[in-house]
Amino acid sequence: MTTYHPDHIRNVAIAGHVGSGKTMLCEGLALSMGITNRLGHIEDGTTISDHAPDEIARKHSVNASVINGIWREHKINIIDTPGFVDFHGDVKSTLRVADTVMIAVNASTGVEVGTDLVWDYTKEFYKPTAFVVTKLDVDRADYSMTVEQLKEHFGHSVVPIQFPVEEGLGHHTLIDVLLMKQFEFSPDKPGSMTVSEIPDLYRKRAEEYHQELVESVAETDEALMNKFFEVGELGEDELRAGIKHALVARTLFPVFCTSPLHLIGTERLLNVMVNIFPTPIERGAEQAIEVPSGKDHLIEPNPDGVTIGYIFKTVSEPHIGEISYMRIYSGHIESGHELIDAQTGQPEKLGQIFTLLGHEKIPAQKLLAGDIGAVVKLEDAHTNDTLADKGVKHIIKPIEFPKPVVEAAIKPLAQGDEEK
Secondary structure (H helix, E strand, O other), rough: OOOOOHHEEEEEEEOOOOOOHHHHHHHHHHHHHHHOOOOOOOOOOOOOOOOHHHHHHHHOOOOOOOEEEEEEOOOOOOOOOOOHHHHHHHHHHHHHOOEEEEEEEEEEOOOHHHHHHHHHHHHHOOOEEEEEEEEEOOOOHHHHHHHHHHHHOOOOEEEOOOOEEOOOOOOOOOOOOOOOOEEOOOOEEEEEEEOOOHHHHHHHHHHHHHHHHHHHHHHOOOOHHHHHHOOOOHHHHHHHHOOOOOOHHHHOOHHHHHHEEHOOOOOHHHHHHHHHHHHHHHHOEEEEEEOOOOOOEEOOOOOOOOOOEEEEEEEOOOOOOEEEEEEEEOOOEEOOEEEEEEEOOOEEEEOOEEEEOEEEEEEEEEEEEEEEEEEEEOOOOOOOOOEEOOOEEEEEOOOOOOOOOOOOOOOOOOOOOOOO
C-alpha cells in the first residue's frame, strides 16, 4: 500500500444538522473516487459510512465514520459525522483531527440548529470551514435563500463559488464562478459531466458572484489587494491561492453546491479538496501541552520527527476488540512500533495498523504525519490519549466533550434487582 506524504493528504470532516445530506455526500464522493461501483442508499442500509446495525435500523448516522480514497494522486480522508446532538461527542472529536470542515446545509431548509452548533465547534478549534449546499434536486430547494441565511448567521465572509441552474426537480447544472464555466451533468449517466461556457442568460449573475469572490479574496491579502487595484482582476491561480490562505486564516468561508444522488458537483468538489483545501502542512502546527508543566507547545507535521499520535475515537467490534482511531501529528506509525501513552507513561506496542473505509479495515505498512488510520487492541490507551515515542513530554490538547443535556436513571421495580 502506498504511503502518503502530508503534502499529498487532505483530511476533511463533513458535519451539519441531521438530515442535511452528509452521508449521501460521502457516498457520492466515494463513488466519484472509484471506491465503490454503485451508489448506496440510506433507505436500503447500503451506504459505506452508516454501517452499524443501529444506523441501518434508524436510517441516521450514530457514529463518526472514516472513508479514504485517492483523487489525482492525493489521499483524501473524509469523515462522516452524526447530525443528532445526542452524538455530538463524535462531531467534536472528528473536527479536532480534520484540517478542513465542510458544513452541509439542506437547500430546502437552510440554516438549522445543528448548523450553528457545528459552526461554534469550528470556531473553538479554529478550523478552515466551507459550506456545501446539498439536495438542490429536491422540491422547494432554494439556493439564494440558503446563501442569504448563511450570510445572516455567519457574516459576509461567506462567499458563493458556485450556484445552481434551475434548482429543484430535474436540476442537473452548476455554474462555477472561480473557473467561470458551466458544468452540466447527465441525469441518465450519473458522473458524466460536460464543461461549457456560461450561457448569456446566467452570465450577469455569474459575473456578480465572481466579482464578489475576487473582492473578498483581495481583502484578505495585501499583495492581492494591490494587484486588484492595479488591474481590476485576479487570475485563476491567484484566486485559488488566495482562497486557500483565507480558508486557513478563517477570513473566507466559500459555498459550494452538490446533489450527490446524481453525482452533481461531487467530482468538482474533489478537485476543490486537492486544489484549495489545505494540506496538514499548510494547516500548520497542532496545539499541545507540555507534561507535567502544562505549558503550551506546538507540534509541526514533520514525518521525520518524533512520533506523536492522538486517539480521537475508540470502538469495540465482535471478534476484534477495541479499535482506536488515530491522527498522526508527527513522525510515523507502523506495526510493531513501541510507543508510550504520554499521559500515563504506560508502554503500548502497536499491532496491525489500518486505513479505514467505513466498516472495512485495510492493512497498512506505515502511516506518516498528517494521516488518519486505526490500530487494534491497545493495552491501556483510550480516546483523548496521546501515543508518542519514549521521552516525548507533550500531549495533544484533549477535547472537552459536550455535557449531557438530560440526565436519567433506571430504577428497578423490585428490590434486589439492581444487578439485573
